[in-house]
Amino acid sequence: MKGTSAVELVGVDKDFGEVNALSGIELTIGGGEFVSLIGPSGCGKSTLLRVVADLEQPSAGTVTVGGKPPRQARVDQEYGIAFQQAGLLEWRTVAENVELPLHVHGMAKPQRQARAAELLELVGLADFAGSRPSQLSGGMQQRVAIARALAPSPRLLLMDEPFGALDEMTRERMQAELLRIAGETGAAVLFVTHSIPEAVVLSDRVVVMSPRPGRITEIVTGRRPAVGKAAELDPDDVEDVRESSAFFAAITAVREALRKGHEA
């Protein structure tokens, strides 16, 4: 782990009126660490991510993002964010969509364009720079959204079920891509998912949550492929992880934790 932690949550509660969405959340994400949030629907995964992103204010507790209050972190574009929907702007080309965060931050056009070209290369869409988003498949659009999230070189990537709408094969390919990108950029990732294998294969740590009130019940060590290999990571390496016995052990551990949370 390098330097300061990417995210620190201390005693965080979040209430929506009567609904106790988050309760007593304690979580620290180290620099470059990949952390997944998993749990039944309505247990507050999105709320937790949105609190970190300063899209929601906690009712109690303190949140620090890259050593700053969340609002400052948002204004400084300390984090990049990707949602379940790619949410690309149809009136901009693919490259212009990637440039959007830089455009908002007032970067000059030549630098913006150079950065977008670099990122499209990274996500393997260099040939589509001038295309319209509607000309791309769902998986390609999601990769554009990830490139957009990476544009300001954030130290933290927040992702809320970004692969939820993709078919299984595309999804596995995207997971390998994300691992490679996270390895190359060294960014920490907070990743919400409903898939146990996805959480295990991607993460350093899998955070298991339970509902009413939303809280962390257990943290399981994931099976993220070693960082050293990440630069040359290809789907086969991830495939190896998927077939290892440690992978199945971790899956079982997460499943047990989810079941316990459900019974509690």
Added chain:
Amino acid sequence: MTTSKVPHRFANLHGDSGVQVGKTVGKFGWLPPVVFGVGALALWEVVVRVAGVPAFILPTPSAIGAQIVAQPAVLLSTSWATGLNALVGLVAGFVLGVVLALLAASSRLLSDLTTPVVAAASAVPIVALAPVFTTMFGSTTEIPRRLVVMLVVIVPVFIATARGLRQVQPVHAELMTALAATPWQHARFVRLPGAIPHIMTGLRLAAPAAVIAAVVAEYFGGLQNGLGSRISSAAANTAYARAWAFVAASIVLGLLFHFAGLLAERLVTRRTLRRTP
């Protein structure tokens, strides 16, 4: 370098699945209305002659046609004067309508101030203000007519734009918040481009209304250089066929604006293809 081969779908690249603006007219789509129009004129001529309808009720198309042929220069110059008023008013009203809608969308207070005013304006017969403006600005200027046109245009443009600006996808709104975009950036990058199809529909609806307003505004006095003033003075002088010749020119001018509006809508909307969810 890892290049992944994700299968891509070019569903919208070819074909016309994207937007549907107005009606698609086939190759001979113009034929039925033309046949209908010619037939109606012929019927009109026959009925008026056979029944002996007096000219002050309805002149024959041939008499009107003779008037048109007799004074093309006057028809052109008056059409130009009225058309220019309609155009100036249309442009001014369009810009103001869009700007007002943007302002209304940017703040709760401004929205509360402007929206009821515009809603009320849509119930006011705005051309009825023409004599008031003529008194205010004098009868030797085009300003009263242009003002009337502008006010008539603002209403549909404001309403269409406001509707478009309101229809922001939640994921886009969320994204702009996450990027700490200013309200102005939000408007410029997301709201306004997303609203363009709506804005253009507002323009298309307003374009022929601008001509109607420009013509009718002339009925209430002022300069005698446009179609409306010629219609009313010809009618007052019992030159009914001549009055109808100017009415015909107004129709042509209205159609011209209508089709220009339609064309503008199609061109602009096609360029900013809206996404099919």
